[in-house]
Amino acid sequence: MRTLLSEAELNAGVQKLASEIDSHYGIRPLTVIAIMTGSLVLFADLIRRLSMPQRVGVVQASSYRGGTTSGQLQVDDAMMIEVKGRDVLLVDDIFDTGKTLDRVSGMMLEHGATSVQTAVLLHKLTQHSVEMRPDFVAFEIPDEFVVGYGLDYLDMYRNLPYLAVLSPAEIEATAAESET
Ligand code: 5GP
Numbered sequence: 001m002r003t004l005l006s007e008a009e010l011n012a013g014v015q016k017l018a019s020e021i022d023s024h025y026g027i028r029p030l031t032v033i034a035i036m037t038g039s040l041v042l043f044a045d046l047i048r049r050l051s052m053p054q055r056v057g058v059v060q061a062s063s064y065r066g067g068t069t070s071g072q073l074q075v076d077d078a079m080m081i082e083v084k085g086r087d088v089l090l091v092d093d094i095f096d097t098g099k100t101l102d103r104v105s106g107m108m109l110e111h112g113a114t115s116v117q118t119a120v121l122l123h124k125l126t127q128h129s130v131e132m133r134p135d136f137v138a139f140e141i142p143d144e145f146v147v148g149y150g151l152d153y154l155d156m157y158r159n160l161p162y163l164a165v166l167s168p169a170e171i172e173a174t175a176a177e178s179e180t
C-alpha cells in the first residue's frame, strides 16, 4: 500500500476545509449532512471543527457495487432530517464523476432547502460527468483508487488513519479474501 496522504496531512486538510466553511457561513446555523458511508471519518472530524450551531444528519448513497469503478447510484434518504428552509452543507469523502453530490444536492432542493453547498475531502482529477463542482475541497488527487480515512474497498480499510493507493495485487488479494 502506498501512502498518498499521511495522518498529519489529512488533519491539516480538514482544518483548512473547516476554516473555509467557517469563513463562508460565519455563525449562521447550518444543517450538515454526511453522505454515508465514505464520509464517516471526515464528518466526525469536520463537524467538531466548525463554529456555527449545527443540525446533523445522514443520507446513504452507494455507487460502487463491490468494485473499483463507478456503478449504478442508489440513494436512501430514510434517515434524513428536515432540510426545509435550511442552509444545507453536504459532506462526502470524494468527488469523482460527481453524480452522487449532483443527485443528492438536487434532492435537498426538492425537499425545500434554502441553499445547498458541498464539501469533500478529495477531488479526483478525472472527467466529471456533471456540471456541478464541489464548493469546498481539501485535496486534489490523481485518478487512482484510494482507501483509508473512511474510504473502502469491499467494506475494508475505512479505519486506516491515512489515505493509501491499493496496488492491483492488493486489490486482487482483498477480493479473493472477501469471497471466503
Ligand atoms: P461519484 O458519484 O462522484 O462518482 O463518486 C462518489 C463516490 O464514489 C464516493 O462517495 C466514494 O464512495 C466512491 N469513490 C470514488 N472514487 C473512489 C476511490 O478512489 N476510492 C474509494 N474507496 N471510493 C471512491
Ligand code: MG
Residues within 6 Å of the ligand: 035, 036, 037, 038, 039, 061, 062, 092, 093
Ligand atoms: Mg460515497
